[in-house]
Each structure stands twice: as C-alpha cells, then as structure tokens.
Amino acid sequence: MKVVFVMEDNKLTVRAVERALDIMLCFTESTELTLTEIASRVELHKSTVHRLLASLEGKGFIMRDAATDKYRLGYRLWELSANLSQEGDPGIILLPEMERLRDLLGETISLYVQDGLERIRIQAVQSNHAIRRVAPVGARMPLYVGASSKVLVAFAEPAVQQQLIASADWPTGLDQQAFLQQLADTKLAGFATSVEEREPGAAAVSAPIIDRGGRLVAALAVSGPANRLTLELMQEQAPLIMEAARRMGTMLR
Amino acid sequence: MKVVFVMEDNKLTVRAVERALDIMLCFTESTELTLTEIASRVELHKSTVHRLLASLEGKGFIMRDAATDKYRLGYRLWELSANLSQEGDPGIILLPEMERLRDLLGETISLYVQDGLERIRIQAVQSNHAIRRVAPVGARMPLYVGASSKVLVAFAEPAVQQQLIASADWPTGLDQQAFLQQLADTKLAGFATSVEEREPGAAAVSAPIIDRGGRLVAALAVSGPANRLTLELMQEQAPLIMEAARRMGTMLR
DNA sequence: TCAAATAGTTTCACTATATGAAACCCAGTT
DNA sequence: AACTGGGTTTCATATAGTGAAACTATTTGA
Numbered sequence: 036m037k038v039v040f041v042m043e044d045n046k047l048t049v050r051a052v053e054r055a056l057d058i059m060l061c062f063t064e065s066t067e068l069t070l071t072e073i074a075s076r077v078e079l080h081k082s083t084v085h086r087l088l089a090s091l092e093g094k095g096f097i098m099r100d101a102a103t104d105k106y107r108l109g110y111r112l113w114e115l116s117a118n119l120s121q122e123g124d125p126g127i128i129l130l131p132e133m134e135r136l137r138d139l140l141g142e143t144i145s146l147y148v149q150d151g152l153e154r155i156r157i158q159a160v161q162s163n164h165a166i167r168r169v170a171p172v173g174a175r176m177p178l179y180v181g182a183s184s185k186v187l188v189a190f191a192e193p194a195v196q197q198q199l200i201a202s203a204d205w206p207t208g209l210d211q212q213a214f215l216q217q218l219a220d221t222k223l224a225g226f227a228t229s230v231e232e233r234e235p236g237a238a239a240v241s242a243p244i245i246d247r248g249g250r251l252v253a254a255l256a257v258s259g260p261a262n263r264l265t266l267e268l269m270q271e272q273a274p275l276i277m278e279a280a281r282r283m284g285t286m287l288r
Numbered sequence: 289m290k291v292v293f294v295m296e297d298n299k300l301t302v303r304a305v306e307r308a309l310d311i312m313l314c315f316t317e318s319t320e321l322t323l324t325e326i327a328s329r330v331e332l333h334k335s336t337v338h339r340l341l342a343s344l345e346g347k348g349f350i351m352r353d354a355a356t357d358k359y360r361l362g363y364r365l366w367e368l369s370a371n372l373s374q375e376g377d378p379g380i381i382l383l384p385e386m387e388r389l390r391d392l393l394g395e396t397i398s399l400y401v402q403d404g405l406e407r408i409r410i411q412a413v414q415s416n417h418a419i420r421r422v423a424p425v426g427a428r429m430p431l432y433v434g435a436s437s438k439v440l441v442a443f444a445e446p447a448v449q450q451q452l453i454a455s456a457d458w459p460t461g462l463d464q465q466a467f468l469q470q471l472a473d474t475k476l477a478g479f480a481t482s483v484e485e486r487e488p489g490a491a492a493v494s495a496p497i498i499d500r501g502g503r504l505v506a507a508l509a510v511s512g513p514a515n516r517l518t519l520e521l522m523q524e525q526a527p528l529i530m531e532a533a534r535r536m537g538t539m540l541r
Numbered sequence: 542t543c544a545a546a547t548a549g550t551t552t553c554a555c556t557a558t559a560t561g562a563a564a565c566c567c568a569g570t571t
Numbered sequence: 572a573a574c575t576g577g578g579t580t581t582c583a584t585a586t587a588g589t590g591a592a593a594c595t596a597t598t599t600g601a
Contacts, residue, residue, distance in 0.1 A: 047580075049559065051588065052343040055305040060347070063367055070549060080590045085550065090305040094313070095403055104549090108368060110401065110408050114316055114426035115361060116369035131348065131363050286367055300551075302588065304559065323578065333561050338579065357578090547598070552591105559587075563580105570575070 054079060055087045059096065059108070063282075067105040125157070125244070125253055129283050133160045133255075136279050140272065142259040146244075147176075147183040148252070149195075152203060154178050154187055162259060176233065179203055179214055182241035183254035185227035189218045190243040190251045226273045230261055238264040240273055242280035246287040255280040307332060308340045312349065312361070320358040378497070378506055379411035379425075382536050386413045386508075389532050393525065395512040399497075400429075400436040401505070402448075405456060407431050407440055415512060429486065432456055432467055435494035436507035438480035442471045443496040443504045479526045483514055491517040493526055495533040508533040 057077045061068055068076075074084040088106060091097040095111035125146065133144045137160045146158040153175045178184050178199065188199050200215070221227040226242040239258035246252050257276055258264070310330045314321055321329075327337040341359060344350040348364035379399060386397045390413045399411040406428045431437045431452065441452055453468070474480040479495040492511035499505050510529055511517070 047339055048343040048346060049304050049308070049339050050557095051302050051304045051559080052308040052340060053347060055302070055308070056344070056347040056349060059349075059368065060364070071547085081549075082551080082591080083589065086300055086302050086588080087305060090301040091309070093301060094306060094309040096309060098403075110403050110410065110426075111313070112365065112369045114408070114428065115312065116365045116426075128363060131351070282367060286363060303586095304588080322576095324576075334578080335562085335580080336560065339559080542601100544601085545599080548596080550593105550595070552593075553589105554591100555589085556585105557587100557589080558585105560584085561582105563582095565580075566578080568575100568577085571573085 051087070054083070055091055058084065058087055058091065062108050067100060067103065067107050069105050073106065125283075125287055128286055129244075130158060130160070132279065132283050132286070133158065136255075136257070136276075137162065139275075140257055142257050142264065145183070145256045145258060147187060147241075147254045147256060149178065149187040149191065149199075150175075152178050152199070154181075154184055154254070157253065179210070180229070180232045182227040182229040182232075182239040182258075183256040185214075185217050185221045185229070186241045186243050186254040186256075187251070189221040189227070190245070192251070224273075225277050228266060228269045228273075230266060236261050238266075238269065240264070240269040240276055242273070242277040243284075244280045244287070245284045252284065252287055255283065304340070307336070308344055311337065311340055311344065315361050320360050322358050326359065378536075382497075383411060383413070385532065385536050386411065389508075389510070389529070390415065392528075393510055395510050395517065398436070398509045398511060400440060400494075400507045400509060402431065402440040402444065402452075403428075405431050405452070407434070407437055407507070410506065432463070433482070433485045435480040435482040435485075435492040435511075436509040438467075438470050438474045438482070439494045439496050439507040439509075440504070442474040442480070443498070445504070477526075478530050481519060481522045481526075483519060489514055491519075491522065493517070493522040493529055495526070495530040496537075497533045498537045505537065508536065 054077065058073055061073055061076050065072075070084055070088065071081060073088070074081050077084065079087075088097060092099065092106075092109070095109045097106055098109040099105065100107055129146065133146065137144045141162060143162040144160050145156050147154045148157050149155075154177075156174045156176070176184070178188065188196060191199060203211075217227070226240060228238070228240050230238045237258060238261040239256050241254045241256040243251055244253045244255050255276065257269075257272070307330065311326055314326055314329050318325075323337055323341065324334060326341070327334045330337065332340075341350060345352065345359075345362070348362045350359055351362040352359055378401075382399060386399065390397045394415060396415040397413050398409050400407045401410050402408075407430075409425055409427045409429070412425055429437070431441060441449060444452060456464075470480070479493060481491070481493050483491045490511060491514040492509050494507045494509040496504055497506045497508050508529065510522075510525070
C-alpha cells in the first residue's frame, strides 16, 4: 500500500500582495495601529511590513494619523467604496459573508426581513449536511414564532414595534405574555433562540443586522435540526453569530 | 559644466503591491472590467494581471460577477470603509454641524482634505435647492483651482506647503503667480472664494478647519450656482462660515 | 540627566519569487 | 475549419522582495 500526501498549495498568487492585503485587513478590528502592532499581527518582520505599508501609503490606501503618527486606513477607500455602492441589496451584498459563516458552522444560514405582520426569508445558503432544513428564499412566515421573529420585533424601531405587538392576532392570550417576555430577553442578550417553535425538530439562533445608521435591516439566522443545534450549543455560538451580524451591518449603506 | 540627472525615486516599496493597488484603482472609473481591459489600463501582461487579480480575489478585495464573469470590487471594501468612518473621522463627527450650516445657508456644504497633489471630497450634505452642485463623496479634484484648494494650501504646514507649490505642474507660469497671490490673500482673510474656476456657473466659499492641536484638518466649503452665490454674498457670509469652521475644529481630536 | 527601552527606518547580501513570453483551453464568430 | 477574444497554466530567468542587523529618533524611567 502506498500513501501519498499531496500538499495541495496550488497557489497562482503573489505573496507580497497577499501580505499587503492582510495588513489592510488588520484594520477591520482596529482603526489605528503602529507598525510593530501590525508586524506582530501578520507575523512578519518589521522591515517587511514597513515596505508594504510604504506601498499602501503611497497609493493612498493607508495613511498616517497626523497627530499620533499611527497607521490608519486611507482616503482611497472612500473613493472606491463610493463607486462600489451601486446595488444596496443586502441579499446580494451579504451572500459571501453568509457563505463564510455557513462554512464555519456547517448549518443553514438565512436572512429575514420584516414585512407587515410576516417575516420574509430574503436570502439563504444551505448547510451541506444530509439532514438540513430546507425553506425557499421568499418564503413568508409568521412574526410571532421563531428566533428571527423575536429579533425582528425586539430590535424594531419603537413605533414599529408598538404597532406589531398591537396588531398581531395572537392565538391565545398566554402566548402573548410569553412572547413579550422573550422580546425583553432578546433585547438584553442581543440574540434569540428557538427550539421546535415553528417546525418540529428544528432549532435556530438569530441576531440583528444593524446598518451604519443604526437601523435594523434584517435578522441573520442559523438553523438546523434540534438534535444537532442544542440550546447549549446555540448559546455557545451566539457571540460568534452576533459578531458576524455586526460585521454584516457595517457593510450596508 | 557637468549636469547630472539623478532620477531620485528612492522608493522603499514593493512593486507587486503597487501594481495590485493600481488594478484596484481601475475600478474608480468602471464598476466592471475584464482581465484584458485591466491589463491594458495598467500596461501589464495578462498573466501578471491574472496572478495579481487572483491574490486580490482570494482576499475578497475583488470579486467576479456571477453572471458576466467580469471583475468588480469585492465586499471586503465595505467592511473596511465601514471601519474607516468610525469616531475620529471628521466626515462623521462633523456631519451634524454641516447639516446645520446647510439648513442655515441653504447651499451644499462639503468637506475637503488634501491628499498628495489633489483634494478629496470626504463628506457633503446637499442643498435642498432644485438647482445645486452635485459631486460625489470621494471625488478627487486638482489642488490649484477652487476655493477649498486655496484654503488647503494656504493653511498647510509650511514644509508641506513648500512641497505642494514646488511639485505642482502648473498649466502656465502666469497662473502660478496669481495662485500665490491668492494664497497670501487667503491666509490674511482666513477664507477663500472662487467663482467659476473649476466648473462654469459654480461658486464657492471655503474656510479652514483647524483642530485643537493647531493642525489643518480639512477645508469646509459652501458651494452653489454663481448667480445665487455672488461674490458679494459670499463675502458677507464668510464670517459665519469661518465661525462654523472654527467650531468644527474644536470638536476634533 | 543619562541609561535603557521602544518605535521606526535604512542598508545589504541572498535567493526565493514574481515576471512575461509563449503555449494552451474554451466559446463564440466568420 | 480557421479565427478571434476571452481566461489560464507552464517555465526559464534575473529581478525584486526578503529578514537580519545596523542605525536613528523618540519615549520611559530611575
């Protein structure tokens, strides 16, 4: 028997450029960094980073703060991103990010928006598991069950929220009380979970996507079979999902 | 006599990175480009561009349109430019003040910074008039015409100012003299005006925004059609604008 | 006030690595 | 079939990027 390891590094790519881009990506977490900070983050020698930064600075992608002399992102990004924002459709823009999250968690990722007294699934990337939830993009679901519903109502503008709560036709009086309590919990925690609320055997975690203007745009949801997505696991993953949702929010207008 | 040309471009910089960035900058003019289009714009071989694009694409700075397969800017730029405009960024901090000034004067208010031999419009609030100037945020303009250019050069640090004046390629010798005179006037008056300098039918007043450390941060500009913004009116409004700029300066850093 | 540490910059020898020519693939056209 | 016009891969070559180390400049701190 013969075992062959194939070190599949089929990179048709330019190392120096990738390094430079990694440097830029440092600024997704911090707005201001010193050369040595950057060097340690990207794990490169000071002098290398210095040269790369000089190139980035020369083209205006990085600038140095006049006062602190630290490095920060340059004006060229305004120029580019101004040109970039043609289609402002979150369903398109956020797709790559959703795919990344799917690859990370392995479960189906969906995007819901509130429309009237319903929520609409405007985008989804499917889990690769054999057993997975399947719901079509465009599907409409009620606004008083499910993790993403809670998020959509809990983080809605106050006026909208009032209306939603007032005009929903609740199945029974009891459910309403429970739902209101869950709204408060959701707002506090920053995310919501649901286990077999709408569909038997299904569970979901959801977090709000808030744009730069502070407006709720959509609810990001991770959903899967309840035996895989236990309440415990969902709570463990919640920070990760909230962070992903936050980052998605920054990508929107 | 001996004449020696020293082609002193002592660049401590990485060529591959600069080329990659040049590729990105192609997308300030077009939103979608093919590989060969890019190759001809940056004057490099297809294969070289292909490799650079692969690197950019791998890091999400460039993506390919699902339908046309053409190259376009990637979602990473949203992420970055979002982080760019956090606190500390005059474009965000001063926005409310700019809106107030707009409401007061009724004209378009812009914020310009100097970058190399250009000025960049980093923020703007539009006039509500039907007839108004429209220029996108991120637009780059030359540094030797327009009210805000004069302000940016006149109030630049001496060393920077020297360089700017030295390295500008002046259209004619005459213009330079006039410009230098205007710089002196600007410095003295504390503001600058322009009437149909860059665009026919457009006029502007501009005053420097100086932070608490005494550094020039940006030029605040009020612009509109020349028949509404007469020279007389602009001079009348100048003290108001200078005061607004002064107050904005105190808000920074 | 003078060490000592820290941050940034430049130099330099070495070879890893980016480069362009050319070949190649794949769809559409003519 | 030959041809055009996109994209991709291979490959020999020397260019150009690399990290160590030396060198400043600035800050800390004793």
